[in-house]
């Protein structure tokens with residue numbers, strides 16, 4: 001039995017640089033101490049993988065803080081500083097041999113475009129060079145030099161949708177344990193290419209499936225390679241040096257790792273024109289739903305207004321088109337609108353109301369006037385069924401369900417929330433199986449959590465949740481296809497805290 005302690009925690013947010021909404025304290029679920037550990041142990045999260053695997057390996061997990069919010073606008077800077085300083089103060093006080101954290105990797109505040117880089121730089125300064133630090137990141141992280149300089153282990157989940165987040169946490173802890181045991185001298189080699197993926201962003205098919213297969217084959221052929229993480233960089237940030245990245249973790253310096261990282265980054269570039277989606281229009285999707293009812297409920301991914309990509313979730317376009325559609329499909333649609341949710345609550349269950357809903361947050365969106373009956377009121381809290389985020393508490397804020405035209409259940413939520421899970425709907429009294437379609441503000445993860453419940457259908461919709469060339473005015477970032485980029489020079493950069501430096 002190993003005796004040792006690993007400091008654990010989580011600070012997780014994907015921050016949209018162009019959302020008008022600041023992500024404030026009230027959007028975060030925060031846990032500390034024994035509550036953090038108990039919750040993590042039964043959750044389908046990277047932190048869950050970290051805690052459970054650490055304990056299986058015989059380590060005591062020392063909790064710091066866990067703060068997680070649905071994607072959204074920039075994190076309130078003062079709140080970020082408070083959480084950061086809490087975590088670092090505990091890192092100074094507690095006794096432990098290593099640190100393992102779950103971070104997103106694309107968190108930003110109004111003052112920091114690379115929040116994780118800031119957090120990890122300060123954490124490294126606080127704990128010194130001898131303490132191994134491992135981080136488990138989201139696949140959509142924007143890995144930066146400040147992050148890679150500060151950590152020993154940097155591993156992302158590999159799948160989109162993220163089916164392997166628990167495994168990611170387990171890997172982080174296993175590598176950290178090997179560093180403590182003297183079995184691993186971690187070196188990180190990164191190669192980046194200045195591009196994003198405008199489409200074909202799932203790892204189960206297409207060019208990404210091939211890229212990941214090559215990475216896996218490479219890792220299994222060469223024992224010095226402990227991990228290869230290929231990042232789908234989050235496209236709605238505005239940072240310098242943004243781009244698709246390959247990060248190779250090796251035991252000791254490795255020339256092969258440099259070749260592997262640059263080859264994989266080069267493939268992203270070579271195959272860049274294959275990263276395209278061919279999505280249905282809203283009317284095309286509604287026609288299909290009316291035509292082929294055997295496959296209902298359809299799960300309509302509102303790609304432009306995805307809360308899971310940082311959009312506010314206040315679009316009413318699908319509602320407008322569904323009301324105009326001749327074949328009258330039945331549907332459930334979430335809309336972020338605290339004003340209408342409050343008005344419906346004041347009117348009470350059973351009241352007939354006319355409200356101007358949605359369209360209050362995303363630039364260019366306008367409210368839609370609807371009349372209906374208030375069918376349900378709640379505080380919007382629910383527990384994610386999973387597997388993605390399983391067991392996590394979540395909140396839509398005070399929520400009202402408005403039944404419009406006796407067929408559309410419009411879920412008016414006070415906050416942009418996670419709707420990639422059926423529990424978001426069933427907790428509001430909506431019978432998912434009885435619908436012709438359910439709108440989810442998620443592009444990928446809903447396919448895991450609604451598996452076996454309906455038929456996924458991704459719809460091309462406007463909004464700031466999907467990439468549209470020229471839509472957002474970027475001041476810092478330069479990447480294809482937003483900018484004309486000639487054949488980029490792809491080079492690898494090596495990061496490693498040497499064994500000599502590590503020894504106290």
Ligand SMILES: [Zn+2]
Nearest residue numbers: 138139140162
């Ligand atoms: Zn992600």
